[in-house]
Amino acid sequence: MERNRRYPFTMQYNTLLARYKGSEGKLLSNGFEWFLTVQPTPISDTYRLKITYQQGYQPNVFVVSPSPLHKPEGASILPHTYNTKKQHICIYNKNWHEWNPTMLMANTVVHWAILWLCFYENWAYTGKWEGGGHGDWDVIPNFKGQKELEV
Numbered sequence: 001m002e003r004n005r006r007y008p009f010t011m012q013y014n015t016l017l018a019r020y021k022g023s024e025g026k027l028l029s030n031g032f033e034w035f036l037t038v039q040p041t042p043i044s045d046t047y048r049l050k051i052t053y054q055q056g057y058q059p060n061v062f063v064v065s066p067s068p069l070h071k072p073e074g075a076s077i078l079p080h081t082y083n084t085k086k087q088h089i090c091i092y093n094k095n096w097h098e099w100n101p102t103m104l105m106a107n108t109v110v111h112w113a114i115l116w117l118c119f120y121e122n123w124a125y126t127g128k129w130e131g132g133g134h135g136d137w138d139v140i141p142n143f144k145g146q147k148e149l150e151v
Contacts, residue, residue: 006101009055016051019106030055035064036110040117049113051105058094059105061113063087069120072127072139079129079137080116090133091116 007015013032017023025034031054039046048064060082063069069078069087082088091112092098099108119131129137 004102007104009053012053012101012105015104015106016110020110028054031057038114038117040114040121044117044121047117049110051109051113053105055101058099059109061089061091061109061116063089063117070124072124074127075139079120079123080131080133080135089113089116089120093133 009031010027013025013027013034016034016036017025020036023034023036025032031052034051034053036049036051037046038049045066047066050062050064051059052062053059064087067087071078077084078087078089080090082090091109099105116131119129123129123131123137127139
């Protein structure tokens with residue numbers, strides 16, 4: 001096996017299509033757009049993800065639907081995102097090069113996006129972000145009539 005092999009965008013794209021049945025996309029001049037509909041857990045909502053990629057750059061992941069994603073009371077932005085309006089989610093630190101072209105997106109980026117959705121669903125319900133990363137995304141809902149627990 002060749003060490004540190006960089007996968008060209010065409011191989012990344014074709015691996016995504018082969019690995020995830022029902023996914024679709026299109027090749028661009030130096031990259032691709034790829035779409036996948038996922039349900040992170042049996043009790044989760046269904047989401048449509050879009051990955052865009054240009055050779056030589058980092059992939060970008062967007063939650064296409066539902067749009068807008070639900071936010072708990074008191075939250076004005078989505079947690080751990082680059083852009084709330086575009087629903088451009090942050091699944092790794094691009095400055096730290098946690099993903100690089102020697103890694104298949106089918107084995108990394110897609111899994112990280114699905115994991116982000118699991119953390120998002122918990123946050124949308126509880127107001128507490130358990131997904132790590134930078135920033136403080138916690139929004140504790142105000143439950144009227146609920147008394148504080150005494151310790």
